[in-house]
Amino acid sequence: MTDTGSEDQGYGYILPRVSRSCFKVWRRNWDVFFKTYQVNFLPPFIEPVLYLLAIGFGLGMFVGEIDGIPYVEFIAPALLSISMMNSAFFECTYSSYVRMYYQKTFDAMIATPLSIDDVITGELLWGATRSLIYSSVMLLVLIGFGVVSLPSSLLVIPFSFLAGLLFACIAMCFTAITPGIDALNYPSFLFITPMFLFSGTFFPLSILPEPVQLLAITFLPLTQLVIVARSLTLAELSPFFTYSMVWIVVVTAIFFIISTWLMRRRLIV
Amino acid sequence: MVDDPVIEADRLTKRFGTLIAVDGVSFSVSRGDVFGFLGPNGAGKTTTMKMIQCISPRTAGNLTVLGMDTATHPREIKAELGVLPQETNLDPEFTCRENLLAYARYFDIPVPEARKRADELLSFVQLQEKRDVPIDKLSGGMKRRLLLARALINNPKLLILDEPTIGLDPQGRHLIWEKLKALQAAGNTIVLTTHYLEEAERLCNRLVIMDKGKILVEGRPSDLISRYVGNDIVEAEHTPEVITCLEEMGARFEVFGDMVQVLTDQPREVAKRLFETCNPGHVFARRASLEDVFLKLTGRVLRD
Numbered sequence: 001m002t003d004t005g006s007e008d009q010g011y012g013y014i015l016p017r018v019s020r021s022c023f024k025v026w027r028r029n030w031d032v033f034f035k036t037y038q039v040n041f042l043p044p045f046i047e048p049v050l051y052l053l054a055i056g057f058g059l060g061m062f063v064g065e066i067d068g069i070p071y072v073e074f075i076a077p078a079l080l081s082i083s084m085m086n087s088a089f090f091e092c093t094y095s096s097y098v099r100m101y102y103q104k105t106f107d108a109m110i111a112t113p114l115s116i117d118d119v120i121t122g123e124l125l126w127g128a129t130r131s132l133i134y135s136s137v138m139l140l141v142l143i144g145f146g147v148v149s150l151p152s153s154l155l156v157i158p159f160s161f162l163a164g165l166l167f168a169c170i171a172m173c174f175t176a177i178t179p180g181i182d183a184l185n186y187p188s189f190l191f192i193t194p195m196f197l198f199s200g201t202f203f204p205l206s207i208l209p210e211p212v213q214l215l216a217i218t219f220l221p222l223t224q225l226v227i228v229a230r231s232l233t234l235a236e237l238s239p240f241f242t243y244s245m246v247w248i249v250v251v252t253a254i255f256f257i258i259s260t261w262l263m264r265r266r267l268i269v
Numbered sequence: 270m271v272d273d274p275v276i277e278a279d280r281l282t283k284r285f286g287t288l289i290a291v292d293g294v295s296f297s298v299s300r301g302d303v304f305g306f307l308g309p310n311g312a313g314k315t316t317t318m319k320m321i322q323c324i325s326p327r328t329a330g331n332l333t334v335l336g337m338d339t340a341t342h343p344r345e346i347k348a349e350l351g352v353l354p355q356e357t358n359l360d361p362e363f364t365c366r367e368n369l370l371a372y373a374r375y376f377d378i379p380v381p382e383a384r385k386r387a388d389e390l391l392s393f394v395q396l397q398e399k400r401d402v403p404i405d406k407l408s409g410g411m412k413r414r415l416l417l418a419r420a421l422i423n424n425p426k427l428l429i430l431d432e433p434t435i436g437l438d439p440q441g442r443h444l445i446w447e448k449l450k451a452l453q454a455a456g457n458t459i460v461l462t463t464h465y466l467e468e469a470e471r472l473c474n475r476l477v478i479m480d481k482g483k484i485l486v487e488g489r490p491s492d493l494i495s496r497y498v499g500n501d502i503v504e505a506e507h508t509p510e511v512i513t514c515l516e517e518m519g520a521r522f523e524v525f526g527d528m529v530q531v532l533t534d535q536p537r538e539v540a541k542r543l544f545e546t547c548n549p550g551h552v553f554a555r556r557a558s559l560e561d562v563f564l565k566l567t568g569r570v571l572r573d
Contacts, residue, residue, distance in 0.1 A: 019344075024374050031371065032362045104358030111352040112375035112423075113344045178508055269285070269325060 016117040016260035024108060025122020033130075044087075046138040052145060055202065069234065076147045077229035078201035080135050080156055081163070084229075085222055088164035089192060092127040092171035093184045096121040099123075100175070106267065110175065115193060122264045124168040131164020132157065142233075149235040156232050163225045166248050169255035171220065176262035193239065199223040200230075224248050231251050273336055274299055275427055275458045276321060280365075281330040283316050290316045292461070293330065298460060298475075303453050304461040305469040305476030307559075308566050312479040313356065314462040316364035317429055321460065322346055335426055341562035348376060351425030352414050355432045359404045365391060365415055366400040369422055372436060376423040383422070390418035394448060410441030428452065430461040434468060446471060466559040480567045498561040501536035507530050507542055512529050514547035523565075 033040055045098040054253035056072030058251050064072040072092045136157050142148045199222035200207070201248045203215050217240070231238045238244075276298040291313040296305045296352065306314040319325035321334055323343035332339045334346045359368050366387055373383035390396045394414035399407065407415065418426060424453060433449065434442040437449050442465075449472055453459060463469050469476055471488045477487045495501070499521075505511050507529050509573040515531060520539060522531045533539050536554040543552050 021375070027374065028360070028371055031367075032360070062361055104354075104356055105359060106359065107354065107356075108358040108360075108372070109375060111347065111350070111354065112372070113348045113377075114375055115344070133425060 004136045014261065015257060016121065018114065019115070021114045021218075021232045022118040022125065023120035024071075025114065025119050026125045028105075029108075029123070029126040030129070032103040041137065042117050043132040044083065045141060046085070048141050049083055051079050052142075052147070056147070070147075071211050072145075073147050073234065075202055075228075076142050076206075077156075077233040078226050080138055080160070080227035080233070081199075081222060081229045082196055082201065083135045083138050084160045084163040085167050085192065085195070086128040086227060088131040088167035091130045092123060092168040093175050093178075093187065093266070094181065095183060096127075096172065096175050096176065097181050100267075101181070110267075115251075116267050117260050120172060120260050124165060124172060124259070127162045127168030128164035129170065131167070132161045132187070135164075135205045148233040152235040153233045156241050157230060159228060159232065162248060162252070165258040166221055166225075166252040166255070169252055169259050171261055172259035173255060178257060187207070193220040195220055200226045221251065271536075274398045275302070275335060276304075277333045277459065279330075279331040281317070281320065281332050282328050283320060283325065284328045289482050291320070294477075294479070294482075296482045296484065296487065297478060298458065300458055301456055301463070302457045302475055303449075303473050305473035306460070306479060307464075307466065307469055307563060308475055308479035311481075311484040312567075314479055315431060317458070317479075318429055318462060322350060322352060322429060326518060343416065343543070347563050348423065349426040351420035351423060351428045352353065353420045353428070353430045353433055355435060357412050357416065359412060359415060359419070361404050364401050364403055365396055368404065368415065369419055370476075372419050375424050378423065384420055385462055386424075389541060390421055392487045395416045395444070396401075410437050410444065413441065413445060414448070417445065422454075426458065428457055430459060432462055435466065436464070442468075447478070466563055470559045471515045478566055480539075485566050486562075493562050494557050494559060497565055498557045499534050500532055502555055502557050502561060503531040503533060503539045503543070504551075504555070505531070507550075508550065510547050510555075511543065518542060530561075532538075532561075 041148070050073075052072060056075055060071035060075075066074045106116070106119050108115055139153065139156055141150070143150065143153070146210065171187075174184060179185050198212070198216060199205075199220050201218070201222070205216055205223070208216070224247045227238050227240045227244040230242045270374075276295040277294070278297070280292050280293045281291060281295070283501075284290070294317065306317060308314050316325065319419055320327050320332055320339060320341050323334070323339045323346050323460070326340065335349055339346060363371060369387035369390060370380075370383050371513050373387065378386070388397070388400075393548075394417055396411060396418070397413060404415075405536065417430075417433070420430075430449075434445050437445065446468070449459065453472070461472065463480050464543060473490060474489070475489060476493075477484045478493075479485065486497070488496070505528070507524055507527050511529055512524075515529065518539070520531050520533060522529055531539055540554050571572050
């Protein structure tokens with residue numbers, strides 16, 4: 001009698017085994033997205049306009065300039081970064097959880113030649129794509145208001161895919177361990193909301209106490225997004241630009257491995 | 270290439286921690302079989318199905334499907350399977366036809382071919398008029414039929430049906446049976462689980478009854494009936510007089526609540542003697558069914 005343990009089909013391996021088929025999962029989500037595009041495209045147009053008007057121009061009246069930059073131009077890249085974070089994170093938490101648990105879409109897919117690694121990778125690529133779609137729409141609006149530099153700002157489009165992938169991978173880890181959909185509120189309020197405020201978004205990190213600055217630059221993913229995006233929209237490289245890019249690539253790779261491993265552990269029984 | 274078994278399980282075992290869900294079962298399914306897995310809840314049927322589908326790794330034993338090991342060739346095996354799941358997992362955002370086309374893509378079926386097959390299958394399951402209707406507008410029976418069509422999209426060499434008619438009304442159930450009969454006649458190999466013994470008796474040419482992770486019996490439905498309960502059953506009211514009578518006759522009988530069942534090959538004689546000598550109230554003779562075998566082997570205690 002051969003005892004296979006869980007070596008071959010189970011989760012007893014570390015690096016995900018992904019095939020080309022992951023793009024079929026991505027395509028399925030793409031098709032659904034464009035079937036319902038009327039409801040999907042309005043929010044990314046409206047949200048930045050509201051923030052720009054209220055905070056950029058409203059609050060900006062009192063703030064004036066930060067480091068010699070008009071306030072509205074200071075927050076424009078932060079709005080882009082927040083949109084990358086939110087669109088990828090919420091896609092790969094609540095939406096992925098609905099597909100996994102309520103609609104049983106993952107079960108239907110793994111009954112075909114697709115593996116769980118293919119399905120999860122497709123979901124992550126889709127989360128990244130959503131970040132790209134949303135921040136590109138937002139970029140158009142910001143270009144319309146004339147608050148970002150051209151042509152360097154166009155690099156935000158490819159960057160938003162990478163940034164989205166980072167948040168998709170982090171999100172998928174929470175989805176893999178959450179006991180239910182309501183528990184996903186915890187990472188949303190305890191992880192996403194504080195980052196939204198303390199990542200050099202609406203005021204520069206330099207006004208915070210030094211230990212807090214160090215924490216933000218070392219651990220907060222959104223800080224890295226803001227550093228890169230601000231370098232692109234202001235056409236002025238931050239000294240942290242390379243550090244942040246490397247940080248994003250490395251952390252994305254780590255969370256990609258962790259998220260697929262956690263998902264195998266959850267779904268293969 | 271006659272007759273390599275389609276599924277061969279040898280001392281197949283699945284443990285979840287200390288719980289043994291499937292306990293060293295061996296069976297083999299041949300080409301053209303309609304092979305049934307019967308058993309009360311928790312018997313290990315669905316776990317066995319999941320191991321055959323390569324989505325749940327076995328703990329021990331051997332399992333090959335279409336000549337390939339489920340542990341090493343899951344993609345190749347899954348490419349040849351058609352699965353009708355117990356729980357509906359159609360894509361709610363898509364129409365009937367879109368569901369089939371999206372599923373065809375997972376099997377790498379070229380788009381023109383997928384369109385052709387989707388239309389053929391929609392007519393086969395009598396949903397051609399619903400082809401552009403979203404899933405939430407379908408009845409339960411229509412959803413099951415669409416799932417059957419989806420399971421057939423890749424021309425599978427093995428069809429796995431987990432409770433194919435669960436929750437359907439009699440019309441819906443008969444329509445599914447009719448389709449399955451047609452698939453059987455076309456030479457398809459089918460493995461199914463069911464709680465409906467009438468369904469198993471109608472469809473399966475071979476079946477196993479499982480309980481507590483083990484296979485209790487295996488065989489043709491008619492053989493199992495004659496082997497375990499005889500061909501006929503006479504039911505009478507449970508009164509002391511009837512019991513005394515039956516004991517005098519030396520008949521094989523069992524008591525269930527207010528009813529006595531006599532297992533016999535001579536129903537007329539038994540019924541006649543009961544009427545003539547023991548004042549039995551109602552007497553009812555009928556053919557034995559798979560349900561009698563099932564209850565005899567797995568008991569009448571409720572499982573959950």
